[in-house]
Amino acid sequence: MPPQKAKKIELNQDYPCPCRRRGTLRPIALTEAFGCDRCQQIFAVEDQSHTIEQVSTSYPYKRAWHWTGNRWITVNSKLGENYLPFAIGFAIVLPIVFLVLAIHLPPVPQELRIIVIILAVLFVLLPAFMLWSSYRR
Ligand SMILES: [Zn+2]
Numbered sequence: 001m002p003p004q005k006a007k008k009i010e011l012n013q014d015y016p017c018p019c020r021r022r023g024t025l026r027p028i029a030l031t032e033a034f035g036c037d038r039c040q041q042i043f044a045v046e047d048q049s050h051t052i053e054q055v056s057t058s059y060p061y062k063r064a065w066h067w068t069g070n071r072w073i074t075v076n077s078k079l080g081e082n083y084l085p086f087a088i089g090f091a092i093v094l095p096i097v098f099l100v101l102a103i104h105l106p107p108v109p110q111e112l113r114i115i116v117i118i119l120a121v122l123f124v125l126l127p128a129f130m131l132w133s134s135y136r137r
Helices: 078-104 110-135
Strands: 024-027 033-036 042-046 051-054 064-067 072-074
Touching: 078 110
Parallel strands: none
Antiparallel strands: 024 033, 033 042, 042 051, 051 064, 064 072
16 A cells, blocks of 8 residues: 555535545534535544544444545554454465465365365455455545
């Protein structure tokens, strides 16, 4: 991920909503917040106008975004930061374990060996897919 510079969020202009309904974020008068005309969510401007944070969210962690000038990028939550090294470690260690198993298995049916190799490949793809889906927004 190349680091993308967060631009200052102006409170006197409209922005597209980070929701997937193509809503428009409009400034809410006299507050440091935006409201979406589609999803009805409220987004508070935080971090010296560099971040918007979803207000009253039912997610286990707060969802926040930076503005890059033409789109929102998700700000890594604490959950994501903790999850990332874990996922990477998982992605490195498990396939090795599986491959070692596959190579050193005692004489077993070829099918079993293939299943173990397929599992190893799946364990590589799964964290990669999770990373991809978390950065896709
Ligand atoms: Zn919206």
